[in-house]
Amino acid sequence: MSSRLRLFRDVGMSKYLLPVILFFILTSFLFVGLYRDPTEVSSPLVGKPVPQFSLPRLDNSEALFSEREFLGKVSLLNVWASWCVACLEEHPVLSELANRNAIIIYGLNYKDDVTKAHQYLVEHGNPYLANAVDAFGRVGIEWGVYGVPETFVVDKKGVIRYKHIGVVTQQDVEEKLLPLIGQLQSEVL
């Protein structure tokens, strides 16, 4: 026992402590990495005004939908398509939000067939106040869209405040969207 203690003193504690410290630093990095989703890339557009665009509306191709639509109210822009399976998953959640009049939801119909998009809304209900038709995905690039569905929260000044990538779940609504929407709605213009 005493010889072991002497050993510690002779070599110095640091020789034993250092690997242990390094081990904990390394594992803490790995541990944090374990819970991060590499497919969720934070958008540089958060904090910036919505990009300028002008697209035909889904309900009336003669009418245009532009970034001016976002001014003066808090709203969501949901990027969706009838070919997108995950969109169907979040559709009831969006419908719920719309039914509760919690927020105005706009849609960006991304690289879709107009007829199929109409059919989709008839079949599953329409939570959108209006939809912009981005047939070629050009406006999607302006918004930094890289996977459907994506959802943006836009404040009264038309500034993007949050981007949600992937399916919006009921939990996301309760924990992230609604608190943020409440906060944005209380902001004065």
Added chain:
Amino acid sequence: MRKASCLIAVFLLCFAALAQPDAVAPEHEKRYYSLLDELRCLVCQNQTIAESDADLAKDLRAEVRKMLQAGATDSEITEFMVSRYGDFVLYRPPVKPRTWLLWFGPLIFLVIALMVLSRLLRKQKKAGSTALTEDEQAKVDSILSRTEE
């Protein structure tokens, strides 16, 4: 014979048609491909937009071509991508305070390793020069003689 050459012509035309969408003016070709190699496809994150067959990669390639044709510089094109998709779109991350550790971390580790190595070597050199004490020599001798028995 004529039929065969006709078929071949049609075949080649099909290829030409297939190649068309990705065609870029010859004077831009070199810049085009080097730009594509620098840009990450966000859908399949371990591929460049040159390699990826994802729809978005196709769209972004078209966007790069369009910008090249319009006379944009390389930095204007990468700036366009970064402003929409963030630094992550670049395979070569920019050097800025947030990425200092990434860029210079390996150098720091190298310096630390060299320092440790030099200290170890110096210690070893010192230890090598010290001869055994009489006591220790006697111990060694007794152990060696024991094994011989």
